[in-house]
Amino acid sequence: MKMTAKEITRACGGRLLCGDPDTVVTSVSTDSRKIDSGTLFVPIKGERTDAHTFIDATFAAGASATLTQEHDQMDDKHAWIRVQSTEQALQQIAAVYRRKFSIPFIGITGSVGKTTTKEMVALALSAGRNVMKTEGNFNSQIGLPLTMFTLQKSHQAAVIEMGMSNFGEMSRLAQIAAPDYAVVTNIGISHIEQLKTQQNIMNEKLHITDCFHKDSVLFLNGDDKLLSQLRNTPKWKTVWFGTQPWCDFWAENIRTAEASTRFTLAAPEGSYEVQLPALGMHNVTNALAGLAVAKTLGVPLEKAIAKLAEYRPLAMRQQIHRVNEVTVIDDSYNASPDAIRSSVDVLCGFHTGKRIAVLADMLELGDYSQKAHFDVGAYAATTGIDALVTVGERAKDIVRGAQSVRPELPCFSCNDNSEAIAKLKSLLTGGDAVLVKGSRAMKTDQIVKALL
Known part of the structure; x- marks a missing residue:
């Protein structure tokens, strides 16, 4: 700058x-x-x-x-x-600096998967443009302005992650980044303690469009229950992605192999085979967002698909490690109910040995906390996991939920990470797979480091 x-x-x-x-x-x-x-x-x-x-x-x-x-x-x-x-x-200076650039700006928001979607959108776009992207998760009232100052004359597009946790925050970020295009990944219950309802969460996230112009495009996840209700009330030109046949970019014939996912992309101009070196339906959705944005901005789909084949998970976001014949799924960066469900599904994709879920407290859920933890446990018990280890006081409700569905499921409530580490060392044997996930403040990456 x-x-x-x-x-x-x-x-x-x-x-x-x-x-x-x-x-x-x-x-x-x-x-x-x-x-x-x-x-x-x-x-x-x-x-x-x-x-x-x-x-x-x-x-x-x-x-x-x-x-x-x-x-x-x-x-x-x-x-x-x-x-x-x-x-x-800082925000005002960043807004002025951003407006020195006439390149397309793509804003990324949502309750779950912002950072991974940002990475995939940037990667797909890089097949045809020199892309600046948010580093890490610099998506806040301070982090986003700092991201603006990394823009250089050589950049041909900018992919900006935009996070919010309270009323008014997304509107301020939109005034700074002024995205021409925006992706909304989903509407969950992250930060519901402050925002009270999912409808409020959606309304706040849609402020990402506050600086849209007549040529702007909004990319929405057609699989999301709340977002899909906007299908017949478009305020902006909207491109839909997901697994529903009515979406503009949709995935079918989804298959998983060890550490990778394949699917058929049905796009407006035809069908394409996609190989993604990541697991989970949520990553299929993230990839669809990347391909939809790339195509809309003029990148040939064949080139964008080839780029996505180079994707590598970020640290603590479903990184898969193998140590002493044990598979460790490190998803310790953060947690929400929807994200835990997706990660448990990934764990259950492994078919050798025991499948052990280590789940810690989810924070900032307010009055929804007890039910959210209980429901996550109930869901985990239906997926076929072989044991459940929880960390923290709130996570005891995960155990209660799991045992309400499968009373015989081996469950262990731990007070802290050290206790969980000790329990895992007594449970794990060769061929097992273990998932580690919890809110960032729970520091469950300590468990991963001990296992590695």
Whole structure:
């Protein structure tokens, strides 16, 4: 990136307290440990730490400018820009910088699968364009603006993950990223503690279209119960993907082999065979989204399909490891009811030895928590798992749900990861498969590391 202190000041409605207005900024950081020559430091005032205390250290490390909401006067060779809120200023600057680019922007949102879908959309598009994509899950009120500053003149498309957990957040993200195209993967109950109902969740996610124009396209999952209700009330041009024959891009003849899935893509122009090196119906849906976007943006389907054959799961997202003849499915990054059901289905695709599900607490479910955990357990018990290990107080309801369906199913409630690790070491033998999944705060990746 390249902006001057003067441009930045104008973009955020700030006031230059000192320094040269022609100071050039070539990167933006909210982390005082990640400073390069030419960085604009954006100190965020958090509940525990006020990053304004690190401003001097960032200048010593090479920063050329800083925002501040704490200072009214300064005398320094560096550029200090006074703003009312550093977080809001970051968003305003990012919005101005984004509008320097006339390439197609594709926003990705949904309750489950945003990051994987973002990866597959970007991969399919890369068959015909130089793509910038969100790294990791930088999809928040701070992460998304930082993503904007990675845009370069060489980019021909941008795939932006957009996450929200409360009212108004998606609208703000849409004003920053201004996506021309948007994908909604599904509507689950993640963050329902704040948003109260699934209808509210859908309404909030659809704010991803707030900056749409007459040529914009909305890509929706036709398999999702709530989204499919929008079929006859299109506000925007809509492209549907899923396993329903009425979808514009739909999958049939779905087959799974070890660590891969094959299906037939029925597209408007014909049928194609797709091989995806990932398991689970949810990944078929994610791949369909990628192919639909790629085709709409002019990438030949044959080339996009070939690119998807190169897909590799991200860390802690259904990565499959084999250790001492045991298959470990590391899906420890996060958890929601729908995601757990999909992952348990993947586990049950393994047919040798015992199939053991390790499931930890799901958070941010509010009043739905007890029922959601119970229902997940009941579902898991119907799939054919051979044992269930849970971690956490909430997850005890997973056991209750499982035993309501299969009282004879071996179930073990553990208080923490250490207890679960010990139990697994006594249960696992050669040929077994074990799934590990829980909300991020449960740190179930510790279990995976112990097994590996």
